[in-house]
Amino acid sequence: MLEQPTTVQTNNNIKRFHINKALTVLLCACILASPSLRANTVPSKDYILWYRNYDSPAIRALVELSLRKTPEYGDFRLLRSEELSQGRVLRELSTNRSSLVDIANVATTAERETFLTPIPIPIDGGLLGFRVCLVMPKNLPMFSNIKNLDDLSNSNIRIGQGSHWPDTPVLQANGVKVITHTRFEILFGMIRKGRFECFARGVSEVLYDMEKEKDPDLVIEPNLLIAYPMPSYLFVAPGDHETAHRLQLGMERAIIDGSFAEFLKKYYGRAVELLSLHQRSVIVLDNPYLTEDSWNISRMALENLQRRLDILSR
Template identity: 45%
Template structure:
């Protein structure tokens, strides 16, 4: 295949059991499977090259560390590469810049997959779920005074009966997922604005992934905002790295780096370091699960990855 990455990002053949998350390590099985073609390194990047990472990924410690690890794992083949923070542009504008190959503006993003991004002819999705489905475990950041509003909720019907409104990014797949489940959503193009909108009462719940909500609350730095303690809104989802279709060498490098990290155990250590403590703080396995449909994706591999995070009672196994 001469370094060309498959555009089908879910070639899973098995599971990797992580003690902390008990998640499905689909890639590990694929990486060791004899029927998966080995990656042939593409032409090397210039050793002095700088790649521009979307600022939201750059600022989040976990997503920055993951890209940094992938690049470090392949430095022997590709040489050192610097990661630069992009300008502060919305997810929609960043994806458009990536699709148009404005390499200096945005070279790589780590975002939730949907049918448009997965099938876009202008993008290469790196076929490794970087969050093991935790983006699909959505937790509310709320105003402390609104805690009673979220008590004794058992279904999304109860959510609507309470008049609860969610805040999400205008370009996030999660917005369409919530709307498809008949939940009310208020949007903003900019992540930062959503905190002010929450504090201003424009909506009641800023719904965030279990892998990011603790960092988001720290970013807000407001004693009147808290993480709602009892609920998790759950649907199949995952995040992938994306690059422009012209950047085959960069795609090959990131995929190879992540595969090496998984096989060496560095990826499991990364997940323990960045997610285990937060999952414990969230008391994630004791939360009441509100299951939602995700009409934006229907690939069986993604559903299998997601389901592996759940026990029969709808709680995370770990």
């Protein structure tokens, strides 16, 4: 016959049950409260970054910084996408089910913000809208008398841009002659063949372009700075709320703790200094293709141009 538990044993068992239950609840609460512990319970995730962003040391570094600042979402790997055109990348993201790309950094437009999810923080502090010209040395004299928009519009200078880039309609809306192609890499061959005279590149891009091309026949025109409201955001698929939240939270934490400012200084301070932006003639263009929020962000970037240059050149 089995021995029946005594009243004391039963009470002790009940006490142990309640103690174990309380410890379990406490442990769960600690895990939820601690990002480092919570990260260990979340599986690692792969994020596919558009190849042109992945190949850019600055953009890749910012995405990695944002992901590192959010350990509660788990570990991650950042992968390079296939070599897709900008138009193809945006179409892939818009499908909400792409296996080719998860994150892309491009200039924003009102249209892009309607069919994709933007992280509305300019990744380069607004510098993408400040552009200089890559030119062939023989064409430098064409730029010597360009001082304002009328001079540029009435000249024989044609600007090369990507077919899907939002810069193209902005330039055209301001009366500037534009030649386009769907592939970024092809544009370098086109300027060498004389298809256009200026390949307008962002201040945050041009030195990397020069280092990658390693072409002594391409030079940076020294006197002009073309400026227009053009914030550059990270974009994800419209239904990918988790990645959007993670990237925005990471960037906000980086801004608060100062690491975003360190990132800007590290990757763009050199460009401000080497391009002598303080000494250039600034031609300001209008951008009619922005949402009101993005226009306000860009307006502040233009109004604070001098302050930004001063900070980055220190």
